[in-house]
Amino acid sequence: xxxxxxxxxxxxxxxxxxxxxxxxxxxxxxxxxxxxxxxxxxxxxxxxxxxxxxxxxxxxxxxxxxxxxxxxxxxxxxxxxxxxxxxxxxxxxxxxxxxxxxxxxxxxxxxxxxxxxxxxxxxxxxxxxxxxxxxxxxxxxxxxxxxxxxxxxxxxxxxxxxxxxxxxxxxxxxxxxxxxxxxxxxxxxxxxxxxxxxxxxxxxxxxxxxxxxxxxxxxxxxxxxxxxxxxxxxxxxxxxxxxxxxxxxxxxxxxxxxxxxxxxxxxxxxxxxxxxxxxxxxxxxxxxxxxxxxxxxxxxxxxxxxxxxxxxxxxxxxxxxxxxxxxxxxxxxxxxxxxxxxxxxxxxxxxxxxxxxxxxxxxxxxxxxxxxxxxxxxxxxxxxxxxxxxxxxxxxxxxxxxxxxxxxxxxxxxxxxxxxxxxxxxxxxxxxxxxxxxxxxxxxxxxxxxxxxxxxxxxxxxxxxxxxxxxxxxxxxxxxxxxxxxxxxxxxxxxxxxxxxxxxxxxxxxxxxxxxxxxxxxxxxxxxxxxxxxxxxxxxxxxxxxxxxxxxxxxxxxxxxxxxxxxxxxxxxxxxxxxxxxxxxxxxxxxxxxxxxxxxxxxxxxxxxxxxxxxxxxxxxxxxxxxxxxxxxxxxxxxxxxxxxxxxxxxxxxxxxxxxxxxxxxxxxxxxxxxxxxxxxxxxxxxxxxxxxxxxxxxxxxxxxxxxxxx
Numbered sequence: 001x002x003x004x005x006x007x008x009x010x011x012x013x014x015x016x017x018x019x020x021x022x023x024x025x026x027x028x029x030x031x032x033x034x035x036x037x038x039x040x041x042x043x044x045x046x047x048x049x050x051x052x053x054x055x056x057x058x059x060x061x062x063x064x065x066x067x068x069x070x071x072x073x074x075x076x077x078x079x080x081x082x083x084x085x086x087x088x089x090x091x092x093x094x095x096x097x098x099x100x101x102x103x104x105x106x107x108x109x110x111x112x113x114x115x116x117x118x119x120x121x122x123x124x125x126x127x128x129x130x131x132x133x134x135x136x137x138x139x140x141x142x143x144x145x146x147x148x149x150x151x152x153x154x155x156x157x158x159x160x161x162x163x164x165x166x167x168x169x170x171x172x173x174x175x176x177x178x179x180x181x182x183x184x185x186x187x188x189x190x191x192x193x194x195x196x197x198x199x200x201x202x203x204x205x206x207x208x209x210x211x212x213x214x215x216x217x218x219x220x221x222x223x224x225x226x227x228x229x230x231x232x233x234x235x236x237x238x239x240x241x242x243x244x245x246x247x248x249x250x251x252x253x254x255x256x257x258x259x260x261x262x263x264x265x266x267x268x269x270x271x272x273x274x275x276x277x278x279x280x281x282x283x284x285x286x287x288x289x290x291x292x293x294x295x296x297x298x299x300x301x302x303x304x305x306x307x308x309x310x311x312x313x314x315x316x317x318x319x320x321x322x323x324x325x326x327x328x329x330x331x332x333x334x335x336x337x338x339x340x341x342x343x344x345x346x347x348x349x350x351x352x353x354x355x356x357x358x359x360x361x362x363x364x365x366x367x368x369x370x371x372x373x374x375x376x377x378x379x380x381x382x383x384x385x386x387x388x389x390x391x392x393x394x395x396x397x398x399x400x401x402x403x404x405x406x407x408x409x410x411x412x413x414x415x416x417x418x419x420x421x422x423x424x425x426x427x428x429x430x431x432x433x434x435x436x437x438x439x440x441x442x443x444x445x446x447x448x449x450x451x452x453x454x455x456x457x458x459x460x461x462x463x464x465x466x467x468x469x470x471x472x473x474x475x476x477x478x479x480x481x482x483x484x485x486x487x488x489x490x491x492x493x494x495x496x497x498x499x500x501x502x503x504x505x506x507x508x509x510x511x512x513x514x515x516x517x518x519x520x521x522x523x524x525x526x527x528x529x530x531x532x533x534x535x536x537x538x539x540x541x542x543x544x545x546x547x548x549x550x551x552x553x554x555x556x557x558x559x560x561x562x563x564x565x566x567x568x569x570x571x572x573x574x575x576x577x578x579x580x581x582x583x584x585x586x587x588x589x590x591x592x593x594x595x596x597x598x599x600x601x602x603x604x605x606x607x608x609x610x611x612x613x614x615x616x617x618x619x620x621x622x623x624x625x626x627x628x629x630x631x632x633x634x635x636x637x638x639x640x641x642x643x644x645x646x647x648x649x650x651x652x653x654x655x656x657x658x659x660x661x662x663x664x665x666x667x668x669x670x671x672x673x674x675x676x677x678x679x680x681x682x683x684x685x686x687x688x689x690x691x692x693x694x695x696x697x698x699x700x701x702x703x704x705x706x707x708x709x710x711x
Contacts, residue, residue, distance in 0.1 A: 004065035010494035014305025062249030070257035083229035087162035092135035124329035144180035181209030230271035262504020283311035285497025384409035390649030441478020464493030503623035
């Protein structure tokens, strides 16, 4: 790779972040997210980063070798139900599959407290109304045989019915099409014959056999509908952005960060893969750092303006895929890197409801923003509490680019929190901080127990996001985590992580067979499994070749999805080869599954008498990119360890208000260990060091928060 610029972009709900790397130098740019047109915020952030190289945005783009982009546009479209009107064609008799859903469909995507309130819980409203769902008389059997032929005249009538009702795209999900897609493809041919692309009213068609060739009618249908639903708005935005970049001089492919833990070109990215791409990028970037520091278990925490995102690195593995992922309120068939999000960010709104303090999930976003932004926001937020507590300097927020109005923060908290609760503004602000810290700490503890089976005390936390270092000690303490790493690039961790993303395409296919039963390993499973693996490999090689890669430089990684007979829990078992040669290798992969199952659920949960089944195959095609350097410019050697100033800050009911030393992070030597209470300021965040905690920079300018034995 030449010595050009590498650009990473992460569009969040409040800020748009840009990281630009060249050689050993890395700079950040940050701008408000412009919800009316995300491209404006992207352009502003690029200009801010380019200025640090004494370049204009166009000059930077003209010299860039690569750009990786992650965005929330797909998430927002789904939340606001802004997608196009779609029609659904399915097998006759299955028209209500989406409405009926699954047994626990009512709970999918709901917060824990909402699941407890079952009386008010409702199933999600289908994205395609029932009157736009039609069935055709046809049937493919589970072995791919044609049981009932598809009649063209009936299919044409159903297509015309949908078109007459104004649909802008048609989703086709037929029974067992993942085994034999002939009927789905015939319906597509009929639609294209009637509505070719040369007409203004041509009809996009989305086939489940191409989008999600896996068993499970409800999840397969939901996956295809979500992908089609998001395509129009996502595609328009990304194509327009790509055109803007080319007009500004950027001539390389625009790479898109994906929830699968990699990036790919625009032409190889599905809209549904944009969900959670920012948090997933942060997880991948954190993994690279954890390996440098030989830290096997890491919490990646990212507290931004709108949400608190959490990811896991367990035993050095970042691509921990969710087996049965939920997007919004829908269970889908997407290999989604596990991450979790709650409405707890700097912009989260605090309120008093029935005499009880609440924080979030509603957010003030960047416009109007917290009360202290003085942009019209009147509701008290977490950021307002941090300003009132003295942790954030109103004159140095984002290096002084956005001056804050402390009096507005005090007024909002006093009138809407302190007075209803009968406490002082300081106590109200402290209660807001403690509550949001406890919410985040509880989420960390819950995820550690459920997903890793490990003690949270065995983890180190990485604090990303502009608000992360402000609250890191608080939520780490609540989760019983005693060590936290903070970074120069921490407030733009998602954008930084995009530049650590390899080019990755992930392929999944249902393949059901018995591998072990009653002491016997099934050698008859070898040939069908090899054929399925070869088909996946052929598809992956085609895509990576079209991406411009030399296939000899691509790493292909297979996983065999296995479970005990008729059980729900499926585990992916890595398989180093591209095929199976004999029954001894069947025994090998089954043994690996048994060990992994015992490690995950306890050895007492292993039940070989039930047999072992293969349920599916997953292939990851990986083109590696060079990692970003962690070192930041300057070492701070020989700089003064004395604080640059001090200001009053409130440290809770026990300690009260203390005149607290304030340090500039870029002026600290790594030899200095600072005992709390203290505030360590950067341009885009401040690391809050409470009493009982300490802060120290290491040789790479990573700042380590550590809790003492007693608080």
